[in-house]
Amino acid sequence: MINTLENDDEHLVHLCFCDEAPNILDDEFIKGKKYLSFSRGMPLGITHGDTAIIFNRSKLESKGYNFTNIEYTREFLDKNPLLKEHICAGDFDINNIRKYLKKRIKELKKLKAGIEKIKYCRKQLKSYEQKDIVPLILNACSREKESVLCDTCMDFEMEDIDAIICSSRTVHKYYPLPERYISKITYIHDYFPAKYAMFSPLQEYWEDLETYYNTVTAGAPIIDAYIHQMYHYTYQLALNIDASMMASIEPKPVMELSTLFEKAFMVLPKLDKSTKIDFSDKLLNKRILYGNESPELEKYIRTETDKILSEDLV
Numbered sequence: 001m002i003n004t005l006e007n008d009d010e011h012l013v014h015l016c017f018c019d020e021a022p023n024i025l026d027d028e029f030i031k032g033k034k035y036l037s038f039s040r041g042m043p044l045g046i047t048h049g050d051t052a053i054i055f056n057r058s059k060l061e062s063k064g065y066n067f068t069n070i071e072y073t074r075e076f077l078d079k080n081p082l083l084k085e086h087i088c089a090g091d092f093d094i095n096n097i098r099k100y101l102k103k104r105i106k107e108l109k110k111l112k113a114g115i116e117k118i119k120y121c122r123k124q125l126k127s128y129e130q131k132d133i134v135p136l137i138l139n140a141c142s143r144e145k146e147s148v149l150c151d152t153c154m155d156f157e158m159e160d161i162d163a164i165i166c167s168s169r170t171v172h173k174y175y176p177l178p179e180r181y182i183s184k185i186t187y188i189h190d191y192f193p194a195k196y197a198m199f200s201p202l203q204e205y206w207e208d209l210e211t212y213y214n215t216v217t218a219g220a221p222i223i224d225a226y227i228h229q230m231y232h233y234t235y236q237l238a239l240n241i242d243a244s245m246m247a248s249i250e251p252k253p254v255m256e257l258s259t260l261f262e263k264a265f266m267v268l269p270k271l272d273k274s275t276k277i278d279f280s281d282k283l284l285n286k287r288i289l290y291g292n293e294s295p296e297l298e299k300y301i302r303t304e305t306d307k308i309l310s311e312d313l314v
Contacts, residue, residue: 002201002202002204002205002236002240002243003041003236003239003240004208005044005208005209005212005232006041007040007041007069007145008040008041008042009040009057010056010057010058011040011041011054011055011056011057011162011239012038012039012040012054012055012057012060012067012147013038013039013040013041013042013043013052013053013054013055013235014030014036014037014038014039014052014053014055015039015043015046015048015049015050015051015052015053016048016049016051016053017049017050017051017268017276017280018049018050018051018166018167018171018172018174018175018268018280018284019174019175019265019268019269020049020051020269021051021053021164021166021175021177022175022176022177022178024053025053025164025177025178025181026178028155028156028157028158029153029154029155029156030153030154030156031152031153032152032153033152034082034086034152035083035086035148035149035150035151035152036148036149036151036152036153036154037086037144037146037148038055038067038146038147038148038149039144039145039146039147040069040145040146040147041145041235042231042232042235043143043144043145043146044143044144044145044216044228045143045144045223045228046227046228046231047277048277049280050166050167050171050280050284050285051164051165051166051167052164052165052231052235053161053164054161054162054163054164054165054235054238054239055156055160055161055162056160056161056162059159059160060154060156060160063160065149065151065154066149066150067147067148067149068083068147068148068149068150069146069147070083070087070141070144070146070147070148072138072139072141072142073138074134074138083148086148087137087141087146096274098125100274101121101124101125102125104121104222105118105121105122105125107300108121108222110296116221117221117222120220120221120222121222158180158181158184161181161184162184162238162239163184163185163186163235163238163239164177164181164184164185164186164238165185165186165187165188165231165234165235165238166185166186166187166188167187167188167189167284167285167288167289168187168188168189168252168255168284168288168289169187169189169252169253169254170189170254170255170257170288171265171284171288172254173254174262174265174266175265175268186234186237186238187234187251187252188230188231188234188289189252189288189289190249190250190251190252191230191233191234191237191247191248191249191250192230192289193226193230194206194229194230194233194247195247195248195250196246196247196248197246197247197248200246201242201243201246202236202243202246202247203246205233205236205243206229206233209229209232209233210229213225213226213228213229216228224281224285227281227285227289230289233247255288257287260298260301260302260305261283261287261301263305263309264279264283264301264304264305265283267304267305267308267309268280268283270308270312271304271308275304279301279304282297282300282301283301287301
């Protein structure tokens, strides 16, 4: 049976970056600040990392871990002030958002990315001048489909993990995962672009994904909806044997990258979170999945990489 985009209550997805995943899996331990965050099924927006570790919720709960499903309503947040701070603070600080959007507009102008994308960012910037931004925040947060563990850490065993989704084998040249997890890994690159048996339930699922993300893109043209679709598509293949039999696989070997992009992998752990999200998107998605070798992309990667390396020399 093919799942839907609705919450998957059987699985808890923890997203992290490729440089973080080896330690998490090797130590069989996740540590957070106040809470550990998971999504009920694959989140609708892929923003917190490129590697999805898919836990079996029932197995974790049998060990005594209790998870709280977030309800994205004012009433729920008012009753749970600590969770409200966890959800809405930091990433959704108005000043941080405005700063990010202004930076994004400048980048789009340099890249000549199109007037629609620039207009969208300006519209967002304007919307955050409203007095009541709670609806905007809740709408953005709801894409996480979040469930939290009200603790700062969690031990797990390999058997608690049903699958791991990674962008490509190339990342493991630089950040290899423990060998014992190899059988659990599904690579997006192997199915990129999406390939499926015609007139199959998997094709219908892909069409549902397209319908949903076309709506998202219409309202937010700067989002790379195809990458989001591929995460959901690969999520189905990783957990559903019947679905995987309806897809065509083309195992992709490790790519040979230029010195510039090899250096980019080296600096990943040193980037702050907001920069890392954008940086990894361009490195893993644009360069590796899309095969983008444009001068604009190389210029961005070189600028960010040199900035970090120069700071190390100070």
